[in-house]
Amino acid sequence: MRLRVLAAMSGGVDSAVAAARAAEAGHDVTGVHLALSANPQSHRTGARGCCTIEDSRDARRAADVIGIPFYIWDMAERFQRDVVEDFVSEYAAGRTPNPCLRCNEKIKFEAVLDRALALGFDAVATGHHARLVDGVLSRSPDEGKDQSYVLGVLTREQLGHAMFPLGDSTKAQVRQEAARRGLMVADKPDSHDICFIADGDTRGFLERRLGTAPGPIVDASGEVVGSHEGAYGFTVGQRKGLHIDRPAPDGRPRYVLSIEPVSNTVTVGPRSALEVTTVEAVRPVWNGPVAAPYEPLACMVQLRAHGEVYGCRVQVSGEQVHVALDSPATGVAAGQAAVFYLEDTVIGSATIARAA
Amino acid sequence: MESAYLDHAATTPMLPEAVEAMTAQLGRVGNASSLHTAGRRTRQVVEEARESIAEALGARPSEVVFTSGGTEADNLAVKGLYWSRRAKGANRILISAVEHHATLDPAHWLGDHQGAVVEPLEVDEYGRVHPQTLRAAIERDPGSVALVSVMWANNEVGTVQPVRVLAAIARDHGIPFHTDAVQAVGQLPVVFADAGVDALTLSGHKVGGPMGTGALLLARGIDPVPVLHGGGQERDVRSGTLDAPSVAGMAAAVRIAVARQAETAVRLTALRDDLVTRIRQAVPDVILNGDPVNRLPGNAHFSFPGCEGDALLMLLDAKGVECSTGSACSAGVAQPSHVLLAMGADAVRARGSLRFTLGHTSTPSDVDRVTGVIAGVVERARRAGLT
CATH class of the missing domain: 2.30.30.280 (Adenine nucleotide alpha hydrolases-like domains)
Structure with missing residues (x-):
């Protein structure tokens, strides 16, 4: 089915190839670069891969090469409020937030998706490395690049309007394809760290904000x-x-x-x-092929980005989620997401409140 | 998909005569500054172009200084006049609040880095500078005014300024007066000698000539300090090898645009009025920005309450209607238009604005296309709202 697809284009290689694939699949694709900073820097510094004027030009050039319309959407206010301020207040509360996850939840698949739907689009496509088949999210075949964890917080409704065209590919394949398609971003370094902390000094950033x-x-x-x-x-x-x-x-x-x-x-x-065997979490989201487990359910849980996966029994009661780990975990921080999997398939998530 | 091009104020298609004049010269060798035969041949082309532009705009050939475009001409006028007048102790720049950035930004740069005192001249709700505003600003301390710059007609909302009256006020005090006439030439009668201005900016591609070329008309005796130093090709005020093909193309375009100006104005006014009437019918709460009477014939500028201009532009583009939000960009992020803000519009009205500009290739079917889709587009954009 031919869909009207809004492709979020950061200026990096992944989102460029994702947009190209969506267009090649016959969809009516429009590229949009999200301007997330009110005062963008002109050029990329280090390995950061978004949010500069150079990145917005790279995104526009990629859209031109693909042959799709391209616009810039100003999301700076929403990003500041829902991601940056949230990041600061979470740290101030003694928790450890994941801003990429928050950006997916509140910006890409809320602010952008809502606007896109109102403007007549059917779906938002991004360059995330995760599989999405019939609204069911699962891991990328590229273990090192898998981003299902930072998408695990999306609701069924959000996933229903999402499109991840890179789902079956490895990063190396994506880079090769970008080169083959003549996309100049093929060799662009991967983005790392937190995009709104230019120098990578999180503690310094928080100190400036919190004193x-x-x-x-x-x-x-x-x-x-x-x-x-x-x-x-x-x-x-x-x-x-x-x-x-x-x-x-x-x-x-x-x-x-x-x-x-x-x-x-x-x-x-x-x-x-540091070792913990139980995790209490809040804000459960059940977005996979199984219903919310009001009786204990044996599954796997991932407790941070690129972290280890543990066998567990998870049980939901109201807004609370109780996780009993099969083996002790370390470095479990409040504010991070617990994402639950059956094999490689995401079944839900919750925000870690406590661990013991 | 066929499209309706309604963005002639951004750029307008080249006239066939301009293409012909330009391409004829592209294949020939010769630097207009060279003394040999090839150089003389090129100089002939350049000087004929200069004479043709001067004649079309009521100037002397020696008053035409070729530049790389409107932006360079504005920079030369503002910076160059400021520098030459500062040497005589004047440091105030009086500039309308609705100028194009090519004029506004050099003035503010001089303010930030070169000791200028930039005093924006207020405009009314239609974007007009009142003579009394200029008179009062000058009379606060006439001797300290380095220059006055007020555009002939506004690029966003199309409002025509009372340039003759304003220039006469500056002249009474011996203050140089610059006007950016980039949008006016070809749409309004522009006669340099009658206007009483000292410097006038002109752009090639806005009148059906090539991009990358323009001119500053500089009255005799007005000697701005150069911005570009080098071979001194243009009156020692502007250096750089003259772009003979572009200059020839621009001259052909100016000649034709000026010759057809009266006829064009009548035709575009009728088309534009039809566009305004039908958009008002389709979207009853639309606001027409700018002077309702004294405006560029091809300009229609609206605010659509409750809509984001970006969303309207995208939806119209998808329906084959090409227009502009008319606002400046940094990294492509639209800022509320300084022109609308200066006219007293709030940021929401400024953000929901769209500019449609007609030109020499515009037809009634262009108007049909936009008026046919605008109601649905506005409804959809309203649903997306102001996020």
């Missing part, structure tokens, strides 16, 4: 072992950058175990203390 807030670093017994300039600068499972000048009694490295924003306290301890 410094000195507080103690304590061990599990409550003894003060060091100090910090702001609890928001830490994430559960972090080992580097603690600046504790005394070694632990057992000489083992110390990790961040928890962040308590009210008392502005960071608790550290040995790696063994």
